[in-house]
Amino acid sequence: MGIVPSLVDRLSPAPRVCLFLAFFTFVLCTAGAASAVDPASQERVWITVGADAFEMLQHADEIQLDAQPLRAYQEQDEVVITQVSALDLQSISGLIHKYFERCSGFMVHPDLDHAVETLNRQHAQRGATIEYLLDQQTAMAALQPRLQAENIRETIERLSTDFNNRYYGHPSGQAAAEWIRDLWQGYAAGREHATVELVQHAWTQPSVILTIEGSHYPNEFVVLGGHLDSISSGSGNPDFLAPGADDNASGIATLSEVARVMLTQNFRPKRTVQFMGYAAEEVGLLGSRDIAAEYEAAGTEVVAVLQLDMTAFNGSAEDIALLSDFTNSTLTSFVGQLVDTYQPELMRTSTACGYGCSDHASWHREGYPAAMAFEARFGQHNSSIHSTGDTLATLGNSGDHALKFARLGLAFAVEISTDELGEVFFNGFESGDLTAWSVVEP
Ligand SMILES: [Zn+2]
Numbered sequence: 001m002g003i004v005p006s007l008v009d010r011l012s013p014a015p016r017v018c019l020f021l022a023f024f025t026f027v028l029c030t031a032g033a034a035s036a037v038d039p040a041s042q043e044r045v046w047i048t049v050g051a052d053a054f055e056m057l058q059h060a061d062e063i064q065l066d067a068q069p070l071r072a073y074q075e076q077d078e079v080v081i082t083q084v085s086a087l088d089l090q091s092i093s094g095l096i097h098k099y100f101e102r103c104s105g106f107m108v109h110p111d112l113d114h115a116v117e118t119l120n121r122q123h124a125q126r127g128a129t130i131e132y133l134l135d136q137q138t139a140m141a142a143l144q145p146r147l148q149a150e151n152i153r154e155t156i157e158r159l160s161t162d163f164n165n166r167y168y169g170h171p172s173g174q175a176a177a178e179w180i181r182d183l184w185q186g187y188a189a190g191r192e193h194a195t196v197e198l199v200q201h202a203w204t205q206p207s208v209i210l211t212i213e214g215s216h217y218p219n220e221f222v223v224l225g226g227h228l229d230s231i232s233s234g235s236g237n238p239d240f241l242a243p244g245a246d247d248n249a250s251g252i253a254t255l256s257e258v259a260r261v262m263l264t265q266n267f268r269p270k271r272t273v274q275f276m277g278y279a280a281e282e283v284g285l286l287g288s289r290d291i292a293a294e295y296e297a298a299g300t301e302v303v304a305v306l307q308l309d310m311t312a313f314n315g316s317a318e319d320i321a322l323l324s325d326f327t328n329s330t331l332t333s334f335v336g337q338l339v340d341t342y343q344p345e346l347m348r349t350s351t352a353c354g355y356g357c358s359d360h361a362s363w364h365r366e367g368y369p370a371a372m373a374f375e376a377r378f379g380q381h382n383s384s385i386h387s388t389g390d391t392l393a394t395l396g397n398s399g400d401h402a403l404k405f406a407r408l409g410l411a412f413a414v415e416i417s418t419d420e421l422g423e424v425f426f427n428g429f430e431s432g433d434l435t436a437w438s439v440v441e442p
Pocket of ligand 1: 309310
């Protein structure tokens with residue numbers, strides 16, 4: 001509506017810019033824990049956003065409620081710091097999704113210093129903290145055949161039809177999170193080392209975490225996550241329909257099937273494995289930001305993070321696309337080896353999705369090694385997301401494509417949670433040099 005037509009023509013896929021955007025989105029989320037953004041407040045908030053999206057927003061009537069044009073406070077490497085009204089955050093989310101297909105695409109900061117720090121850290125990458133080894137073929141041969149596409153399909157169906165939406169500020173979004181908690185508690189029942197909890201935030205919808213405690217290194221964590229919320233662009237109705245079957249009931253269903261097999265087969269990892277359903281990803285990675293920032297503040301050792309956001313739409317010639325931006329390159333290449341080893345029949349590729357495109361950016365921002373496996377090349381992914389058309393029917397009523405990601409997730413959890421090598425120390429951030437993790441040989 002408020003977009004200059006010629007600008008719109010130039011705004012189709014821009015993966016490089018999206019990269020930067022993803023990073024900032026993460027920052028937005030991190031800021032929320034300390035100072036939650038009240039969507040109804042009149043306050044102005046600092047955000048970081050890709051330069052391309054910033055240019056689009058400058059011309060968008062929708063976000064100039066207070067009649068002040070957007071100004072760039074600082075720009076670095078195609079990322080801009082600007083200040084907006086908190087009232088405009090939902091519109092900004094919708095516009096960036098519309099023109100750049102990014103899930104969130106911006107980050108809200110508690111203050112200007114935090115925004116500047118985020119600009120300075122955007123290219124940082126801390127080294128992997130342990131050596132990732134491929135040596136669990138026996139366990140995988142026993143576990144992998146038990147993963148069932150039908151279970152994934154059924155979980156997607158429940159999440160996308162039993163709730164109007166899974167919006168972060170809506171009671172329906174809270175009910176969906178509690179449903180996931182109950183599903184995971186069912187899998188964990190009778191397992192002494194497994195627990196399920198809700199993580200409360202400054203908004204209605206909680207996150208959900210399933211923990212399988214490690215037998216040897218309980219204080220080292222392997223995290224597999226995906227967001228549990230859904231959104232539908234352009235609706236002012238709080239009861240709007242947002243089935244979110246692919247985005248991201250599919251990721252939650254995929255994670256659930258991995259957890260089901262590990263727990264029902266009583267697989268005991270050496271490191272602690274956590275499955276996370278993040279709240280409020282669609283409005284700026286808020287849930288994962290809170291959690292990752294809390295882990296970092298506590299000095300928690302997270303040795304690897306896998307993000308699954310959209311796994312069920314088979315849109316490319318290749319089966320699995322590994323994200324190349326705002327991820328850890330060592331871990332990402334190991335994830336590629338997991339595909340080649342345990343699903344040699346598959347084709348994989350790499351793709352970039354842009355700044356702040358999903359929750360892995362939250363972990364990456366805190367310096368933890370994170371990887372993300374995606375359903376297709378970016379741009380060939382499901383185009384029905386963030387609409388009432390994101391249904392199981394659009395996924396061919398099938399969990400077959402998602403099953404490939406469940407096999408990958410199982411391999412990730414089993415292989416990394418059992419590696420013995422080294423003792424991990426975290427020495428904290430060095431300014432401008434995030435290689436502060438070190439491995440000491442035993
Ligand atoms: Zn998503």
